Amino acid sequence: MEWWLVLGFIFLSLVSLMATGIPVAMTFMVLNIIGLIWIAGGLQGLASIPGSVFSGTSTFNLLAVPMFFLLGAVLLHSGIIQMVMEVTNVWVGKIRARLLFVSLFSGTGLAMLSGAGAADTALLASTLYPEMEKQGYHRNLSLGTIVSSGLLAAIIPPSALAVLLGSLAEINIGALLLAGLFPGLMMATIYVIYVSIRVALNPSLAPTYPSETVSLKTKLLMTLKISPLGIIVFMVMGFILLGVTTPSEAAVTGALGAIVVTALYGRLTIQTMRLALTSVVRVFGMFFLIIAGAISFGQVIAQTGAANDLLAWVISLPLSPIMVLIVMQLTIVILGLFMSQLPIMLIAIPIFTPIIETMGWDPIWFWIMFLMNMAVGAESPPFGLALFVVKGALPKHISMADIYKAQIPYVIMDVGAIGIIMAFPQIALWLPNKMY
Numbered sequence: 001m002e003w004w005l006v007l008g009f010i011f012l013s014l015v016s017l018m019a020t021g022i023p024v025a026m027t028f029m030v031l032n033i034i035g036l037i038w039i040a041g042g043l044q045g046l047a048s049i050p051g052s053v054f055s056g057t058s059t060f061n062l063l064a065v066p067m068f069f070l071l072g073a074v075l076l077h078s079g080i081i082q083m084v085m086e087v088t089n090v091w092v093g094k095i096r097a098r099l100l101f102v103s104l105f106s107g108t109g110l111a112m113l114s115g116a117g118a119a120d121t122a123l124l125a126s127t128l129y130p131e132m133e134k135q136g137y138h139r140n141l142s143l144g145t146i147v148s149s150g151l152l153a154a155i156i157p158p159s160a161l162a163v164l165l166g167s168l169a170e171i172n173i174g175a176l177l178l179a180g181l182f183p184g185l186m187m188a189t190i191y192v193i194y195v196s197i198r199v200a201l202n203p204s205l206a207p208t209y210p211s212e213t214v215s216l217k218t219k220l221l222m223t224l225k226i227s228p229l230g231i232i233v234f235m236v237m238g239f240i241l242l243g244v245t246t247p248s249e250a251a252v253t254g255a256l257g258a259i260v261v262t263a264l265y266g267r268l269t270i271q272t273m274r275l276a277l278t279s280v281v282r283v284f285g286m287f288f289l290i291i292a293g294a295i296s297f298g299q300v301i302a303q304t305g306a307a308n309d310l311l312a313w314v315i316s317l318p319l320s321p322i323m324v325l326i327v328m329q330l331t332i333v334i335l336g337l338f339m340s341q342l343p344i345m346l347i348a349i350p351i352f353t354p355i356i357e358t359m360g361w362d363p364i365w366f367w368i369m370f371l372m373n374m375a376v377g378a379e380s381p382p383f384g385l386a387l388f389v390v391k392g393a394l395p396k397h398i399s400m401a402d403i404y405k406a407q408i409p410y411v412i413m414d415v416g417a418i419g420i421i422m423a424f425p426q427i428a429l430w431l432p433n434k435m436y
Contacts, residue, residue, distance in 0.1 A: 180371060187414065332370060
């Protein structure tokens, strides 16, 4: 059978099973079993599943994922993250579109603390949108800003998704984390410019309203109150930059730092830890099952030989390397319209890795653009994960159509940001090259 028929059949089967509502982990396992029986011509092919699952999921690097989740969950359930939003609010002050800028700056700040984009997005939606609606902010501008603000955590370090990507792609996780800092800040800056221009051209999108004047002394005191959060940043990124810990170890020290800081605020209660640990077990349990299934899925694709044939076909195309790169990135954008982040990552990594090596591209540069594409996928209609997270946190009268429409300008801006990184790789590579 031709390689494109094999990959087409596998992809359509995967999408069709997911469309039925079957859990992603079960979808992978069903295709693994069918594929291995087909390739091996019998049940003996299933013998490879336990070994591949064990070897793929027993890696030390994966320890960072639940630890980053725990870090964010402790700060969320203790109410400390809300303190960050309050401080951001008083510093933004009375300027027009104040709550939109609070969302953007809070999202950037939370991204440097939690590493869990879904939690940040839900928090921003549930706390800021009701007030935006009450004050007469334009619905589309409000929703789009909130979703994109929360997704910065997927790119700005520490990012749990970056750790997972680095582990699965077998690249330097520390370098990948550092590479996300400037692109993430660049995306936040683009959002700020966009909101400023939109509001300047049409002031009715974000009407002014009376707000309390806060003295400089009060602002400084409130900022001083959240200064212990710097301990967490230092115990994650500081330890990585100083070479004290690996990224996986830094995730553990970061989670420990979150617990210590929560205790310093007097908010470390049994209820807080119970809620945090319960949410981590639930979320990472889902991730773990998906990873286990996807690892075997990658082996199925490899054993069909279709991935090698795809590589040979791509290399033989009469296209320049930059055009091949653009096609690969567009493929991820298109997949993001129909699938969530993790399945895309796990399907694409075994196919893209040999192409990256053959083309001689810097893997950190390529995978940071891939990571930015993951954020685009999470916000893209109709199946972007962040869209459903926001829907669950918003009032019931907000429809999915409202959320879809609001996100289109931000998807366009994010694709443009990827184009900038593609044209100017040093935006992403300068910091990791200095450190490694």
